[in-house]
Amino acid sequence: MSALSIRNLHKAYGPVRVLADVGLDVADGTTTAILGPSGCGKTTLLRLVAGFDRPDAGSIVLGGREVTAGRRGLPPDQRNIGYVAQEGALFPHLTVHANIAYGLPRRTTTASARRARVAELLELVSLDPVLSRRYPHELSGGQQQRVALARALARRPALVLLDEPFSSLDTALRATTRAAVAAALRAAGVTALLVTHDQAEALAMADQGAVLARGTFTQVGPARDVYAHPADLDTARLLGAGTALPGKVADGTAVCALGVLPVAGPCPDGDAHIFVRPEQVRLGATGTPATVLTAEFLGADTALTLELGDGSTLQARVDGALPYAAGTPVTVDVSGTVHAYPHPAMT
Numbered sequence: 001m002s003a004l005s006i007r008n009l010h011k012a013y014g015p016v017r018v019l020a021d022v023g024l025d026v027a028d029g030t031t032t033a034i035l036g037p038s039g040c041g042k043t044t045l046l047r048l049v050a051g052f053d054r055p056d057a058g059s060i061v062l063g064g065r066e067v068t069a070g071r072r073g074l075p076p077d078q079r080n081i082g083y084v085a086q087e088g089a090l091f092p093h094l095t096v097h098a099n100i101a102y103g104l105p106r107r108t109t110t111a112s113a114r115r116a117r118v119a120e121l122l123e124l125v126s127l128d129p130v131l132s133r134r135y136p137h138e139l140s141g142g143q144q145q146r147v148a149l150a151r152a153l154a155r156r157p158a159l160v161l162l163d164e165p166f167s168s169l170d171t172a173l174r175a176t177t178r179a180a181v182a183a184a185l186r187a188a189g190v191t192a193l194l195v196t197h198d199q200a201e202a203l204a205m206a207d208q209g210a211v212l213a214r215g216t217f218t219q220v221g222p223a224r225d226v227y228a229h230p231a232d233l234d235t236a237r238l239l240g241a242g243t244a245l246p247g248k249v250a251d252g253t254a255v256c257a258l259g260v261l262p263v264a265g266p267c268p269d270g271d272a273h274i275f276v277r278p279e280q281v282r283l284g285a286t287g288t289p290a291t292v293l294t295a296e297f298l299g300a301d302t303a304l305t306l307e308l309g310d311g312s313t314l315q316a317r318v319d320g321a322l323p324y325a326a327g328t329p330v331t332v333d334v335s336g337t338v339h340a341y342p343h344p345a346m347t
């Protein structure tokens with residue numbers, strides 16, 4: 001059963017149409033990642049689901065109950081939704097314990113029951129119980145986000161909304177916090193909607209990926225399938241680096257500056273963008289001649305920009321231990337299949 005069903009949702013701010021005919025189903029106990037470029041309406045969608053804002057049309061059904069029914073819809077505090085914002089959402093004047101316990105009903109729970117629930121939640125988000133007496137400014141950014149999740153889960157919500165919850169964290173903290181939050185969500189068996197710019201985050205945390213572009217979902221499916229088979233060139237670019245080379249497709253084969261390449265998935269015959277990911281580009285003894293334009297050492301790998309014979313550029317990633325420098329002549333070939341997207345106007 002779907003914990004969340006969104007149908008034909010529309011939202012505009014004055015003349016700015018933000019969401020148009022948006023639909024989405026999120027299965028019970030699963031996480032859906034909403035991916036999309038800046039300004040495409042991701043936060044607007046979360047705000048409508050949370051009840052902070054009203055849609056112009058359409059419906060949102062939470063656990064079988066339509067929360068958008070009536071003139072005002074169900075108020076946010078009655079929707080049984082937890083919300084984790086980007087940062088700074090904790091009350092600075094309250095301890096970790098008081099922040100987490102904030103939403104627990106005082107009238108129907110005893111102090112010892114609240115203490116037990118806070119201890120359970122700290123364990124769930126992998127935080128040391130000694131932190132419960134600290135204030136938010138005495139925690140790292142990653143610890144603060146885990147406290148925010150614990151607070152969001154305190155009332156056993158039907159749905160948790162996470163709006164870019166790790167965007168303020170540095171790379172190392174981001175990875176550990178993401179793993180702790182994903183584990184906590186799974187252990188709590190909670191349904192979650194995660195907004196992110198980061199495809200690695202979406203792939204690591206989500207069962208389902210949903211790509212929002214131009215005000216509507218352009219692709220929804222298992223997160224791995226969305227990554228492996230992006231529906232269009234914008235989605236392919238959104239899901240990671242790559243180069244779109246001009247080419248032609250005939251009978252499932254692409255011809256471009258990199259030679260003849262097998263195409264993944266259906267693409268009609270004719271002019272097309274041939275999309276190649278950096279990790280597919282191999283440098284070796286045979287293949288298409290190219291020249292290294294730039295080499296950016298990233299530690300484990302080096303990101304290369306290569307110039308092909310026709311003047312087009314190609315991004316590649318090679319082992320960081322290999323000594324490539326600008327000006328080095330190389331030969332390249334492509335492993336695996338490429339994606340091709342029709343482009344009738346191309347010459």
Ligand SMILES: Nc1ncnc2c1ncn2[C@@H]1O[C@H](COP(=O)(O)OP(=O)(O)OP(=O)(O)O)[C@@H](O)[C@H]1O
Pocket residue numbers: 013016018036037038039040041042043044045
């Ligand atoms: N209250 C508002 N009044 C007017 N316009 C708004 C309002 N809220 C959002 N918008 C506009 O709606 C569009 C979508 O905004 P939204 O914050 O939902 O995008 P987003 O996908 O979350 O962006 P980002 O990834 O940059 O956070 C933007 O053009 C924004 O300027």
